[in-house]
Amino acid sequence: MTADFPGTAYACLRFMEAGFRDISGDCAILDAEILLSHTLGWPRMRVYAEREFILPKRECVALYEAYLRRRCGEPVAYILGVQEFWSLEFEVSPETLIPRADTETLVEVSLKVLAPERNPKILDVGTGTGCILLSLLHERTDAYGVGADVNASAVALAERNADRLGVADRTTFVQSDWFDELVVPDDGFDLITSNPPYIPAPDIAGLMPDVREYEPMSALEGGSDGLDAYRIITKQALAYLKAGGYLAVEVGIGQSGDVIALFEAAGFKNVAVNADLAGLERVIIGKKS
Ligand code: GLN
Numbered sequence: 001m002t003a004d005f006p007g008t009a010y011a012c013l014r015f016m017e018a019g020f021r022d023i024s025g026d027c028a029i030l031d032a033e034i035l036l037s038h039t040l041g042w043p044r045m046r047v048y049a050e051r052e053f054i055l056p057k058r059e060c061v062a063l064y065e066a067y068l069r070r071r072c073g074e075p076v077a078y079i080l081g082v083q084e085f086w087s088l089e090f091e092v093s094p095e096t097l098i099p100r101a102d103t104e105t106l107v108e109v110s111l112k113v114l115a116p117e118r119n120p121k122i123l124d125v126g127t128g129t130g131c132i133l134l135s136l137l138h139e140r141t142d143a144y145g146v147g148a149d150v151n152a153s154a155v156a157l158a159e160r161n162a163d164r165l166g167v168a169d170r171t172t173f174v175q176s177d178w179f180d181e182l183v184v185p186d187d188g189f190d191l192i193t194s195n196p197p198y199i200p201a202p203d204i205a206g207l208m209p210d211v212r213e214y215e216p217m218s219a220l221e222g223g224s225d226g227l228d229a230y231r232i233i234t235k236q237a238l239a240y241l242k243a244g245g246y247l248a249v250e251v252g253i254g255q256s257g258d259v260i261a262l263f264e265a266a267g268f269k270n271v272a273v274n275a276d277l278a279g280l281e282r283v284i285i286g287k288k289s
Pocket of ligand 1: 096097098099100103126127128129130131132194195196197198218219220
């Protein structure tokens with residue numbers, strides 16, 4: 001079954017890289033390294049130091065199966081069941097979006113505005129794996145958080161991630177269509193975050209096949225212009241924030257102008273945009289006066 005796999009781990013790495021080129025593009029070698037290191041329980045770079053290492057039979061079979069799944073287009077994170085985000089490991093499932101490095105910008109911006117607050121209360125809507133909220137709670141050990149998601153299996157997954165990261169005692173997850181099932185805490189939240197679905201419906205067909213065919217459409221598609229979720233969130237968030245609290249959201253490429261306008265129309269002040277590491281405008285933040 002693994003007949004076309006070469007013997008050494010290093011040769012398998014190169015074989016997989018070649019096989020992934022048309023699916024993973026520039027990430028072909030990275031995907032191959034991640035699958036190999038996960039299969040062997042090795043640090044990612046060890047294969048380069050031990051080029052003569054022969055893959056044991058069991059690992060060889062497991063790696064070959066992972067290779068075939070990736071060749072069919074399945075994202076590496078779904079094959080492994082985990083994805084790193086903010087240097088933490090999150091369980092993922094096909095019910096939720098795979099956390100993206102871009103979204104770390106939202107975590108950074110959030111930490112900055114929370115810096116002066118003691119025991120901040122954070123709400124994350126459309127929480128998915130919980131990666132945004134749980135990274136914030138992991139950093140800010142005095143914070144308390146609520147995460148909402150419309151999908152019951154996302155809620156269960158986020159709860160498992162809270163356990164895994166040791167922050168479950170400071171977290172509540174609620175199944176809720178945006179704010180529908182949420183109660184306003186007495187003094188309001190200090191911060192509301194969201195990385196909502198924002199791909200315009202007509203652009204879905206042009207997404208990479210591994211995104212389009214494997215990640216949940218409900219986590220990707222944001223209506224005809226991609227802005228549906230921002231309309232709901234900017235309108236409803238104010239009621240859940242304390243005076244001086246913030247709303248911070250991730251936006252897609254080219255959406256910052258429209259989303260700033262929605263923040264301002266809803267009454268947010270000091271609306272600002274932050275770029276990600278690639279220099280793209282990624283996060284919009286506004287303050288409740
Ligand atoms: N908040 C989650 C994340 O950033 C899910 C986002 C989504 O499903 N659009 O990964």
